[in-house]
Amino acid sequence: MEIRFREGISEVIATTHNRRPNAAPMGIINRGSFHIAVYKDSHTFLNIKKNHQLVANLVEDPVLYVRTAFEDLEPESFYFNKEALILKDAYAWVAFECSVHERPTQKSAIVELAPVRSAVLQRPVMPANRAFCAVLEATILATRYEFLRDSDCLRRIDEYEHVVRRCGGTREFEAFEMLKRYLQEASSSKA
Numbered sequence: 001m002e003i004r005f006r007e008g009i010s011e012v013i014a015t016t017h018n019r020r021p022n023a024a025p026m027g028i029i030n031r032g033s034f035h036i037a038v039y040k041d042s043h044t045f046l047n048i049k050k051n052h053q054l055v056a057n058l059v060e061d062p063v064l065y066v067r068t069a070f071e072d073l074e075p076e077s078f079y080f081n082k083e084a085l086i087l088k089d090a091y092a093w094v095a096f097e098c099s100v101h102e103r104p105t106q107k108s109a110i111v112e113l114a115p116v117r118s119a120v121l122q123r124p125v126m127p128a129n130r131a132f133c134a135v136l137e138a139t140i141l142a143t144r145y146e147f148l149r150d151s152d153c154l155r156r157i158d159e160y161e162h163v164v165r166r167c168g169g170t171r172e173f174e175a176f177e178m179l180k181r182y183l184q185e186a187s188s189s190k191a
Contacts, residue, residue, distance in 0.1 A: 135176055
């Protein structure tokens with residue numbers, strides 16, 4: 001495999017499909033083997049259960065991470081390559097075969113991932129950016145807040161906004177504003 005995942009959790013945008021393409025941010029866990037934890041009521045899980053496939057798209061756009069966490073992308077955002085569903089904005093991708101391990105008493109399942117093919121479409125060389133990472137962390141917290149309603153998530157999101165404002169650029173600012181709009185909509189719809 002041409003693409004290497006660091007030990008720990010690497011954030012990607014996972015694509016799956018059934019009748020419609022689906023994209024969602026996902027953390028691929030590498031502890032000697034690859035797996036993800038996924039909510040059983042998500043489109044991602046239902047698609048994996050049906051097709052036993054997932055594509056990890058490596059993407060540098062923070063707006064895309066926020067959008068895919070809270071909305072469906074247009075079908076024009078994807079293309080198929082040898083039956084792998086790939087985001088047009090990906091700079092690289094890895095297709096995985098999936099084995100599902102449901103945990104009966106839990107809201108999530110563990111999915112083991114076995115890489116089957118990959119491609120590097122372009123080779124961006126970019127240093128780490130704290131604002132990009134802060135957007136990713138805030139997005140993860142926002143999805144947890146939406147599911148768990150833990151107010152500590154909101155406090156931590158505010159802390160990440162400070163990092164974005166200090167270290168980010170135009171796309172990080174746009175992504176964070178979008179994230180705040182999603183949170184406001186979720187709060188007002190639940191009220």
